Amino acid sequence: MQMKNLSEGVLSDRQIRQMLDAGSILSEKPIENGQIQPASLDLRLGAKAFRVRASFLSGKSAKVSERLAAFTMHEMDLTAGAVLEKGCVYVVPLLEALFLPDFIYGAASAKSSIGRLDLLTRIITDHGEEFDRIPAGYTGQLYVEICPRSFSVVVGIGQMLNQIIFRVGKTVYTDAELKKLHEENQIVSGKPIISDGLGFSVDLKPIKGDLVGYRAKPHTGVIDLKKLNFYEPSDYWEEIRTTKSQIVLDPGAFYILVSRESIVIPPNCAAEMVPYLAMVGEFRVHYAGFFDPGFGHSVAGLGSRGVLEVRCHEAPFILEHGQVVGKLLYERMSEVPKQLYGKEIASNYQGQRLKLSKHFKNS
Numbered sequence: 305m306q307m308k309n310l311s312e313g314v315l316s317d318r319q320i321r322q323m324l325d326a327g328s329i330l331s332e333k334p335i336e337n338g339q340i341q342p343a344s345l346d347l348r349l350g351a352k353a354f355r356v357r358a359s360f361l362s363g364k365s366a367k368v369s370e371r372l373a374a375f376t377m378h379e380m381d382l383t384a385g386a387v388l389e390k391g392c393v394y395v396v397p398l399l400e401a402l403f404l405p406d407f408i409y410g411a412a413s414a415k416s417s418i419g420r421l422d423l424l425t426r427i428i429t430d431h432g433e434e435f436d437r438i439p440a441g442y443t444g445q446l447y448v449e450i451c452p453r454s455f456s457v458v459v460g461i462g463q464m465l466n467q468i469i470f471r472v473g474k475t476v477y478t479d480a481e482l483k484k485l486h487e488e489n490q491i492v493s494g495k496p497i498i499s500d501g502l503g504f505s506v507d508l509k510p511i512k513g514d515l516v517g518y519r520a521k522p523h524t525g526v527i528d529l530k531k532l533n534f535y536e537p538s539d540y541w542e543e544i545r546t547t548k549s550q551i552v553l554d555p556g557a558f559y560i561l562v563s564r565e566s567i568v569i570p571p572n573c574a575a576e577m578v579p580y581l582a583m584v585g586e587f588r589v590h591y592a593g594f595f596d597p598g599f600g601h602s603v604a605g606l607g608s609r610g611v612l613e614v615r616c617h618e619a620p621f622i623l624e625h626g627q628v629v630g631k632l633l634y635e636r637m638s639e640v641p642k643q644l645y646g647k648e649i650a651s652n653y654q655g656q657r658l659k660l661s662k663h664f665k666n667s
Contacts, residue, residue: 312473566607598644
């Protein structure tokens, strides 16, 4: 592969195309132009889904296909679409496979609209010991584990639920580098909270009205992932309103909230949202973790809000306005992408505030 002189950082859209040309990314069907984002590649579902007894990792000594032979309950054809039921676990081989050189490694995440549906999706690899992490030099098929948590969904072959980024060397900004980046670009509104990344907090005190979020209803119809701007939000979501700058998170419930801060990802950066310290509360903060170069950049006012996908765990928890709930790890790009996140590539969430997934009307 003729990519030995790459600078450290997350690879750009142009460099991903180079990987395709070099055979480092393989696919059963030709890669579509819309799959290549400024700093990531969207991954497509294959033709079959396997209903399995439980979530699993292949482990050092096994391939995913070997685990599927042991754990599969039944097989489903996705050619004409199929329902994946709430509370069940499925594994789907993807159309894409990798043949990575020993200096490029990868990380995967659910796409934004998928995380906002409380659809837990994680990439599995052969001989893998972690979800969503692809080691340097990996050769083999990619698989996605899908577990609908709040809504049953209809999926079909070729649909894109996950994305993958590729990295070379050390990509994450140190705190000192992050402070300098903020001084040069103002990457966040207000005073930055910088400690092993950029901290962000929850907004429970909106400037207008008292709507602060949404909670998934427990008993709803299915959501067909190919239907956009189609569903009535009230059929699937309860509005969360408060004038007290606080809400109580119910155990097992799923919420869509929004960050108090507006965020900017400069063209020469990418970012990944990661959980905050577990000691701050019994809840998980996100499912979809990547922010492309250009997110919030050149938007009227400063930046775009980060939508928070929150699931409460064992005990009810009082969440307060301004409470720090997560952080962003900023990463340097290997090069500035040819295209940035925004209108040019029909990005759905540029300039966003509190917002449901694109499957719902007025979202």
